[in-house]
Structures are given as C-alpha cells and as structure tokens.
Amino acid sequence: MNAAQGSTQxxxxxARWAWTRYLPVVLVTLGLAFVTLALGLMSRTxxxxxxxxxxxxxxxxxxxxxxxxxLVLIGxxxxxxxxxxxxxxxxxxxxxxxxxxxxxxxxxxxxxxxWLSLQFLNRGxxxxxxxxxxxxxxxxxxxxxxxxxxxMGDFLARxxxxxxxxxxxxxxxxxxxxxxxxxxxxxxxxxVVGANRRLVAFSSSAGxxxxxxxxxxxxxxxxxxxxxxxxxxxxxxxxxxxxxxxPLPGRAPGEEPLVLVGQYAxxxxxxxxxxxxxxxxxQYGRLTYQRPYLKGTFALTLTMVLLLSLLAAVYGALFxxxxxxxxxxxxxxGTRAVAKGDFETRLSLPSxxxxxxxxxxxxxxxxxxxLARAETxxxxxAVEKERxxxxxxxxxxxTGVIAFxxxxxxxxxxxxxxxxxGVDPEQTSGLTLADxxxxxxxxxxFLDRVGERLQAGQAEWREQVPIHDEGSRRxxxxxxxxxxxxxxxxxxxxxxxxxxxxxxxAQRDAAWGEVARRLAHEIKNPLTPIQLSAERMRRKFLGxxxxxDAQVLERATHTIVQQVEAMKGMVNAFSEYAxxxxxVLEPFNLNALVSxxxxxxxxxxRPVVVELALEAGLEAVEADRGRVRQILSNLLKxxxxxxxxxxxxxxxxxxxRAEWHGQPVVQIEVVDNGPGFQRELMGQxxxxxxxxxxxxxxxxLAIVKKVVxxxxxxIEAHNGPEGGASVLVxxxxxxxxxxxxxxxxxxxxxxxxxRA
Amino acid sequence: MNGFPKQVxxxxxxxxxxxxxxxxxxxxxxxxxPAAVAAEDARFEARSAYLEPVDxxxxxxxxxxxxxxxxxxxxxxxxxxxxxxxESQLRRKRRFLPDASVAELEQRWxxxxxxxxxxxxxxxxxxxxxxxxxxxxxxxxxxxxxxxxPIIDAPLLRGSATYEASLRATVEVGGMPDSLKLLMFWxxxxxxxxxxxxxxxx
Numbered sequence: 027m028n029a030a031q032g033s034t035q036x037x038x039x040x041a042r043w044a045w046t047r048y049l050p051v052v053l054v055t056l057g058l059a060f061v062t063l064a065l066g067l068m069s070r071t072x073x074x075x076x077x078x079x080x081x082x083x084x085x086x087x088x089x090x091x092x093x094x095x096x097l098v099l100i101g102x103x104x105x106x107x108x109x110x111x112x113x114x115x116x117x118x119x120x121x122x123x124x125x126x127x128x129x130x131x132x133x134x135x136x137x138x139x140x141w142l143s144l145q146f147l148n149r150g151x152x153x154x155x156x157x158x159x160x161x162x163x164x165x166x167x168x169x170x171x172x173x174x175x176x177x178m179g180d181f182l183a184r185x186x187x188x189x190x191x192x193x194x195x196x197x198x199x200x201x202x203x204x205x206x207x208x209x210x211x212x213x214x215x216x217x218v219v220g221a222n223r224r225l226v227a228f229s230s231s232a233g234x235x236x237x238x239x240x241x242x243x244x245x246x247x248x249x250x251x252x253x254x255x256x257x258x259x260x261x262x263x264x265x266x267x268x269x270x271x272x273p274l275p276g277r278a279p280g281e282e283p284l285v286l287v288g289q290y291a292x293x294x295x296x297x298x299x300x301x302x303x304x305x306x307x308x309q310y311g312r313l314t315y316q317r318p319y320l321k322g323t324f325a326l327t328l329t330m331v332l333l334l335s336l337l338a339a340v341y342g343a344l345f346x347x348x349x350x351x352x353x354x355x356x357x358x359x360g361t362r363a364v365a366k367g368d369f370e371t372r373l374s375l376p377s378x379x380x381x382x383x384x385x386x387x388x389x390x391x392x393x394x395x396x397l398a399r400a401e402t403x404x405x406x407x408a409v410e411k412e413r414x415x416x417x418x419x420x421x422x423x424x425t426g427v428i429a430f431x432x433x434x435x436x437x438x439x440x441x442x443x444x445x446x447x448g449v450d451p452e453q454t455s456g457l458t459l460a461d462x463x464x465x466x467x468x469x470x471x472f473l474d475r476v477g478e479r480l481q482a483g484q485a486e487w488r489e490q491v492p493i494h495d496e497g498s499r500r501x502x503x504x505x506x507x508x509x510x511x512x513x514x515x516x517x518x519x520x521x522x523x524x525x526x527x528x529x530x531x532a533q534r535d536a537a538w539g540e541v542a543r544r545l546a547h548e549i550k551n552p553l554t555p556i557q558l559s560a561e562r563m564r565r566k567f568l569g570x571x572x573x574x575d576a577q578v579l580e581r582a583t584h585t586i587v588q589q590v591e592a593m594k595g596m597v598n599a600f601s602e603y604a605x606x607x608x609x610v611l612e613p614f615n616l617n618a619l620v621s622x623x624x625x626x627x628x629x630x631x632r633p634v635v636v637e638l639a640l641e642a643g644l645e646a647v648e649a650d651r652g653r654v655r656q657i658l659s660n661l662l663k664x665x666x667x668x669x670x671x672x673x674x675x676x677x678x679x680x681x682x683r684a685e686w687h688g689q690p691v692v693q694i695e696v697v698d699n700g701p702g703f704q705r706e707l708m709g710q711x712x713x714x715x716x717x718x719x720x721x722x723x724x725x726x727l728a729i730v731k732k733v734v735x736x737x738x739x740x741i742e743a744h745n746g747p748e749g750g751a752s753v754l755v756x757x758x759x760x761x762x763x764x765x766x767x768x769x770x771x772x773x774x775x776x777x778x779x780x781r782a
Numbered sequence: 783m784n785g786f787p788k789q790v791x792x793x794x795x796x797x798x799x800x801x802x803x804x805x806x807x808x809x810x811x812x813x814x815x816p817a818a819v820a821a822e823d824a825r826f827e828a829r830s831a832y833l834e835p836v837d838x839x840x841x842x843x844x845x846x847x848x849x850x851x852x853x854x855x856x857x858x859x860x861x862x863x864x865x866x867x868x869e870s871q872l873r874r875k876r877r878f879l880p881d882a883s884v885a886e887l888e889q890r891w892x893x894x895x896x897x898x899x900x901x902x903x904x905x906x907x908x909x910x911x912x913x914x915x916x917x918x919x920x921x922x923x924x925x926x927x928x929x930x931x932p933i934i935d936a937p938l939l940r941g942s943a944t945y946e947a948s949l950r951a952t953v954e955v956g957g958m959p960d961s962l963k964l965l966m967f968w969x970x971x972x973x974x975x976x977x978x979x980x981x982x983x984x
Contacts, residue, residue, distance in 0.1 A: 167897050167898055170898055171898060171900075174898070244916065244920075257899065257901065257914070257916070258898070258899035258900075258901070259899060259901060259914050260896055260898075260899060260901075260903065260912075260914075262905070262910065262912045266899070300898055301898075303898060304896065304897060304898040304899075307861060307897050307898070308861035308894070308896075308897065309861075310860075310861070311857075311859075311860030311861030311862055311897075312860070312861060312862050312863075312956075314860050315857040315860055315862040315955075315956060316956065316958060319958065319969065
C-alpha cells in the first residue's frame with residue numbers, strides 16, 4: 027500500500043511541480059506587466075489632470091491586482107523561508123542574507139526614485155499655479171473684457187439711440203416702429219417694458235413664436251433712476267449676448283415710464299475667443315481648488331506604484347535568492363547524504379556555470395566513492411569469507427593455535443588451544459604474556475616457555491614443552507613461526523601445539539604391556555623348574571648330608587623357593603598389567619565392597635585406623651566388581667605401605683556421587699596421613715615402576731589407573747595441604763554414562779592419535 | 783523646467799529632503815482634511831417649505847439656508863461650480879401600512895461665476911434654463927428660494943387622504959471627477975440637510 031502510494035506520489039509530483047514551477051514565472055511576468063502599465067499610465071496622467079482622472083480607476087485597479095498578486099507570492103515564499111530558518115534547514119540563513127541584500131539593493135534606489143518623483147510631482151503641479159500663470163489668466167480676462175466693453179458700449183449707445191427715437195411715440199407707435207428700429211440697430215431682440223414689467227412692445231429676430239425675456243427688477247430699478255444698464259451674458263451654447271436697457275426719455279410726469287431693453291449678439295469669432303479665455307480661466311480656477319486633492323491622489327497613486335515596485339523587487343529578491351541558493355542547498359543535502367554513507371546521491375545539473383561545474387564534480391566524486399566502496403565491500407566480503415573459513419578450520423582443529431602480535435600481545439587463540447591449556451580464548455585476547463600467565467598455571471608455564479623463545483629473538487623453533495600441575499602432567503609439542511608482514515599489517519608470530527600426553531602415554535602403555543607380556547612369558551616358564559629343582563635337591567640331599575651342610579642346603583633351597591615365589595608374584599603382576607581388558611559389568615553395592623575390602627586391612631598386623639565415609643545410594647553401581655575390588659585393594663595397600671613409620675597412621679576411604687562432564691559418576695577417594703607423593707614424581711605416579719617405596723614394584727597405581735581407564739573413568743593424585751596423599755577415582759555410575767564419557771574421550775583423543 | 787522658479791534649483795539637498803517630507807505630510811493632511819462645503823458655524827438647513835396649488839398643479843416653494851464656508855465661497859469665486867440638489871417626496875399616509883409614495887422629484891441647479899462677464903450664472907440642470915446675477919449674494923439668494931416647482935397635479939390627490947411632503951437639499955462644491963471622489967472617499971465632498979417634513983393641507 028505504501029509502495030503504491032509512493033509510486034502514485036512519484037508520478038503525480040512532476041505534473042504538480044510543472045504547474046508550480048511555471049506559476050511564479052507567469053505571475054512575475056504579469057506583475058512586471060502591471061508595473062510597466064502602471065508606470066505608463068502614470069506618465070500619461072502626470073501631464074494631463076483630466077487623463078489622470080479618467081485613468082485613475084484603471085490605474086488603481088492595475089496596481090491593486092499587482093499588489094495583491096505580489097503579496098500572495100511574497101507571503102508564500104516568506105512563510106516558507108521563515109519555516110526553513112526556524113527548522114535550521116541548510117541554506118536558509120544564506121538565502122535570508124541573499125534576500126536581505128537583494129531587497130536592500132532594490133529598495134533603496136526605489137525609495138530614492140520615489141522621493142524624486144514626489145519632488146517632481148510637487149513642482150509639476152505647483153507649476154500649474156505659478157503666479158505668472160494666474161496673472162496671465164487675469165490679464166487675458168481683462169483684455170477680453172476690454173474688447174467686449176467696447177462692443178457693450180456700442181450696443182448700449184444703440185439702445186439709447188433707439189430709446190430716443192421712440193421717446194415721442196405713443197405705445198402704438200412704439201409697437202409699430204420697434205421692429206424697424208431693432209433691425210436698424212442690429213439687435214437680436216428689443217422689448218419695451220412699462221411699469222410692473224408690463225410688456226409694451228416686443229421684436230425679435232427669432233420671429234413671432236419667440237418669447238420675450240423680461241428684465242429683472244434690478245434692471246428696471248436702475249433704469250428708473252435714469253441710469254442705463256448693460257451686461258454681458260453667456261447664452262449657454264458658447265455664445266455671448268449683450269443685454270442693454272435704457273429708459274425712453276421725455277416721458278411726461280405721471281406718464282408710465284417705459285424702458286427699452288435690447289439684446290445683441292457678440293460675433294461668433296469674438297465670442298469663441300472670449301469663451302476660450304473664460305473656460306481656461308474657469309478650468310484654472312477649478313484646478314486651483316482641486317490642487318491639494320490632485321496632489322494627494324497623485325501621491326497616493328505614486329505610492330501604490332512604488333509599493334507595487336517594492337513588492338516586485340522583494341519578490342524578485344526572494345525568487346533570485348532561491349534560484350541562487352537552491353543548488354547550494356542541493357549540494358549541502360548531497361554532502362550530508364554522502365557523510366551518512368549514501369554514495370548513490372546524484373544532483374541535477376542546474377546550469378553550466380561555476381555551480382554547475384561544482385555539481386558535476388560532486389556527482390563524479392560520489393560516483394567514484396560508490397565504486398570504491400563497492401570494491402572495498404567486495405574485498406571485505408572476501409576477507410570476511412576467508413576469515414570465517416579460517417575461523418571454522420581453527421575452531422574444528424584439535425591443534426592449539428595462538429597468534430601473537432609483534433609486541434607479544436596475544437592476538438587470538440583457537441578453541442583447541444583454550445581446551446588444551448584450560449582457559450577461555452576470549453579472555454586472553456589482547457593480553458600480554460605476563461597478564462595471560464596469571465590466568466592459568468598451564469597457560470603460564472606454556473607462555474613462559476614461548477616468551478623465553480620469542481624474547482630471545484627465535485621466530486622459528488620446534489620444541490616439546492611439558493606442563494604440569496599437582497595432579498597431572500602434559501606434554502605439548504610446539505612449533506613456532508613468524509607471520510609475514512603484509513602492507514601496514516604487522517606480522518607477529520603463530521605458535522601451533524598439540525597435546526601429545528595421551529600419545530606418549532599410549533606409547534608407554536604399549537611398551538610396558540609388551541615388556542610385561544615378554545617377562546611373563548620368558549621369566550615365568552623357567553621359574554617352575556627352578557623351584558621344582560630346588561625342592562627336589564632339598565628332598566634328595568637333605569637327608570644324606572651332615573647337619574652343617576644340611577642347614578646350608580636347607581637355607582639355600584628355601585631362599586631359591588622364596589625368591590622364585592617372589593619372582594612369580596612379580597611375573598603375575600606383570601601379567602596382570604599386560605592382560606587384555608575384558609570387563610564383566612554388573613550392578614553391585616559399592617559401599618558393601620568398600621567395607622569388605624577395608625575390613626581385610628583393619629584385620630592386619632599394623633595398627634592403622636581405617637575410616638569409611640560412605641554416601642548412601644550407591645547400591646547399584648554398574649562396574650566390574652572384581653576390578654573395582656582390585657582398585658580398592660591396590661589403593662589401600664599402597665596407602666598402608668606408605669604409612670610405615672608414620673605415627674598414628676590413618677586412612678580414610680570415602681564414596682560419593684558426583685558429576686563429570688555432565689554425567690553421573692561415583693567417586694572413591696583414599697586419603698592417608700603419610701608423607702605424600704614426592705613432588706618430583708607428581709606427574710608420573712601412575713607410570714609403571716615409578717615408586718618411592720623400597721619394597722614397591724611400581725605397578726600398583728599403574729594397574730589402578732589402567733583399570734580405571736578401562737571403566738572410562740579418571741584418576742587423580744594429590745598431596746594434602748597438611749601432608750598426606752589423596753587418590754581420587756571417578757567411575758561412571760552406569761552403562762549410559764560410561765558410553766557418554768567414552769564417546770567424549772574418544773572424540774577428544776582420536777585426532778591426536780590420528781596425527782600421531 | 784523652464785517654468786520652475788530659479789531659486790528652486792539651488793535649494794540644498796537636505797532642504798530638499800525636508801521639503802519633500804513636509805510635502806508628503808502636507809499632502810496627507812490635505813487629503814485627510816474634509817472639504818469645507820459648508821461653514822461649521824453657519825446654518826445649513828431647509829427653513830420652510832410648502833405646497834400650493836397653482837393652476838391645478840401642486841407647486842413647491844421652499845426657503846433654504848445655505849451657509850457656505852469661506853473655502854467654498856472662495857472656490858466659487860475661482861470659477862468652481864456649486865451644485866444644489868433638491869429632493870422632494872410626497873407620500874400618502876396610511877394607517878396600518880407603510881406610507882405610499884405619491885411623487886418623487888429631484889431638481890438640480892448649478893451656480894458658477896462667469897469671470898469674463900463678472901456675472902453669477904444659475905443654471906437649472908433639469909431644463910437647461912440659465913439666469914445670471916450681478917453678484918454672489920443675489921445668485922445664492924435666488925438659489926436658496928426655489929419657487930413654483932411642480933410636484934403633482936392637484937386632482938390626483940385624494941381629498942380624504944392625508945399627505946406628507948419631505949424636502950432636503952444637497953450642496954456639492956468642486957465638480958471633482960467621480961473617480962477622484964471615489965478614491966478620496968474620506969473627504970466630505972458634499973453636505974446635505976436633514977429632511978424637512980410637513981403635512982400637506984389641501
């Protein structure tokens with residue numbers, strides 16, 4: 027499911043990124059277009075206030091949209107940059123600095139331009155309202171008025187002339203003559219008004235359908251005061267009319283006063299010129315009033331354009347900073363990946379500039395690193411394989427192997443070496459010879475000898491090294507050689523050794539068996555005739571000899587018979603030692619047998635205390651009862667003989683159940699308080715003809731050891747801490763444990779025998 | 783550039799900066815300051831109004847108090863037009879329902895100084911009729927006393943019903959383009975009186 031999702035994302039992402047990749051470019055292009063459009067509109071409106079007013083909404087709309095777009099873009103990028111900065115994303119600080127630098131570089135000139143633009147705007151608008159301009163408009167108005175005043179004076183004079191012409195006329199006459207007078211004076215309209223604005227006569231160039239325009243009360247009041255009235259009135263269609271009024275002179279007191287009102291048209295050309303001056307002046311007046319507001323709107327628009335430019339500059343700074351920093355961020359990420367061991371990292375080539383060269387170099391480096399690592403991995407795998415093979419071989423090897431550093435630290439030791447020397451190989455790794463010697467007596471003796479050789483500069487040697495403790499002795503056949511120096515790897519030494527104790531013992535056993543067999547065969551045969559001959563000589567000649575000779579014969583034949591008997595016993599002993607093992611295994615009560623044999627020795631002539639310490643539960647020990655009796659007899663006999671001359675002789679025989687290599691065994695221990703074994707014979711007490719007793723044959727303990735080994739057991743001899751000797755015999759409790767211990771012993775000894 | 787006074791070109795840079803800053807501040811203050819259409823202490827209201835039937839037509843006569851500010855008057859003298867809008871409504875009172883609108887009328891006049899003729903022109907924008915006045919006071923007086931504005935034919939009014947009329951006036955100075963007024967929306971471009979309401983007696 028996750029893989030599916032991942033693949034979906036992997037396929038969806040490029041399409042999405044294709045959008046987002048080109049979106050900023052499109053938006054930036056639009057933003058720049060808006061800025062350009064806004065600046066163009068501003069340049070147009072700066073010269074024409076009307077154009078400014080007309081284009082202002084468009085300008086504001088353009089600016090507003092641009093600012094909105096840029097704000098969205100900047101906000102998005104700034105938010106992402108802030109998140110990256112807080113998360114300490116690599117390159118975010120660099121990007122922040124780049125953005126700051128770019129923004130300052132862009133914003134400062136913009137602000138300067140803004141300030142200059144404001145100045146220009148201020149001066150430009152103020153120039154419209156320059157004193158000279160105002161005065162110019164005033165002068166133009168004055169000039170126009172002067173020009174029109176001449177016309178107005180002329181029209182007033184015509185009206186006054188017409189009034190004089192009508193002064194003597196009755197109202198009817200006025201009505202009749204008014205039209206001709208109007209035409210004669212070139213008036214557009216003439217009205218004669220009486221009191222209370224009563225219309226007396228009316229004539230208009232517009233014809234009969236036209237309505238008269240009655241004068242206001244102010245006009246009538248002025249004319250009643252005998253003051254003519256003249257005014258210039260715009261007609262609303264761009265033309266001008268001159269409105270005149272003059273009283274009809276010569277009216278009798280009490281007669282209704284009449285006023286002649288005449289309207290004249292200003293010629294079109296003059297009216298157009300005058301209207302031009304008037305509208306320019308009015309326009310100027312309006313601008314004067316609108317001046318602060320125009321300035322404000324100009325400044326506001328300029329500020330918006332500046333804001334747009336500023337935002338565009340900031341966004342540009344963000345955009346280009348990101349473009350600049352992105353390859354560096356990729357490089358940082360790639361470097362981190364390489365530092366974590368990912369040599370498969372490849373960066374896309376951003377461009378063909380210096381950054382592109384750097385990325386190419388990085389990709390080449392990671393490629394080579396990946397190749398080198400692959401080769402190293404292969405070499406390491408090969409070495410590991412060889413090492414594993416070697417370790418397997420060494421572990422299965424029954425030969426002990428110890429490797430030493432050149433400075434004689436123990437580099438490694440195989441399992442067989444640990445087993446032979448009775449030490450855990452793991453404990454010895456890295457130890458010096460002196461430190462390792464403290465672990466174990468056997469190891470100490472072995473390393474002492476090895477150390478002597480190596481410290482003497484002997485790298486190649488071969489030697490049989492005996493090691494022993496109080497109970498046993500081992501012979502190790504050692505061979506040492508120097509390890510080759512490969513490269514910077516130090517050489518060191520390797521010592522290979524075999525425990526040949528068993529081999530030597532087997533050789534000795536075989537030799538002694540052969541000797542015993544030959545002795546039994548060669549010596550026993552003549553003894554009987556010798557004994558018979560001696561007895562025959564005694565019987566034949568004892569009676570015929572004198573007493574003195576008879577005594578000599580008696581002593582001689584007795585001695586011969588005695589010595590022959592002794593020799594028979596010796597030969598029988600040899601025969602017993604050399605005979606082939608044929609065990610008759612059957613369960614029997616060991617404690618009963620021990621008690622029985624001990625009782626024989628309690629009844630002896632010597633006052634030896636025989637004490638038994640028998641553990642219950644040994645009623646069914648499977649062994650050869652006769653051989654076990656022989657073991658007990660020999661051990662007790664050996665102890666009795668060793669206790670000669672010892673005050674308060676004491677022998678203790680104990681039995682107990684125990685375990686040996688996880689198998690149940692029965693232990694028989696015979697302890698005495700005699701002088702103990704001689705230290706120099708400690709490793710050889712079970713060898714034939716090794717004895718410290720004057721009367722011993724040296725075969726008792728050898729036979730015991732032989733019988734014990736025939737049962738698959740073991741035997742050890744120790745001296746007690748307060749004197750006395752102790753012999754410990756361990757026999758398998760039953761057939762099963764004997765089979766297990768026999769298999770173990772076979773496994774342990776077979777390879778050595780094969781090598782031997 | 784030729785139009786610039788010579789002394790502007792030799793102003794020290796720091797002075798320019800100070801001047802520019804001051805200009806900006808002034809612009810902001812100007813922009814934020816409301817346009818004084820009417821003087822704060824002068825009365826600006828509809829003082830009286832009534833409807834009278836003339837030749838079978840109910841005509842509106844009103845008296846307004848248009849206390850323009852000095853700024854507005856100055857603007858008038860500079861040729862800036864002042865527009866007066868008179869809104870009138872006639873409603874029939876109903877007991878349980880909202881009042882029924884019988885007639886609504888909006889009349890507009892423009893007062894503008896004509897510098898060349900030194901006359902004050904009042905133009906009725908609904909009809910285009912123009913009158914000129916010799917001074918500002920006369921023109922304003924004419925403007926503040928609208929007379930004979932037809933509202934509705936008298937026969938259309940029910941004799942048994944009660945009618946209520948309302949009136950309000952709006953004065954706007956400047957003739958600023960609508961776009962600028964929209965832009966500087968916080969500026970008070972016009973001033974409007976409260977509704978003046980009375981019961982019509984037939």
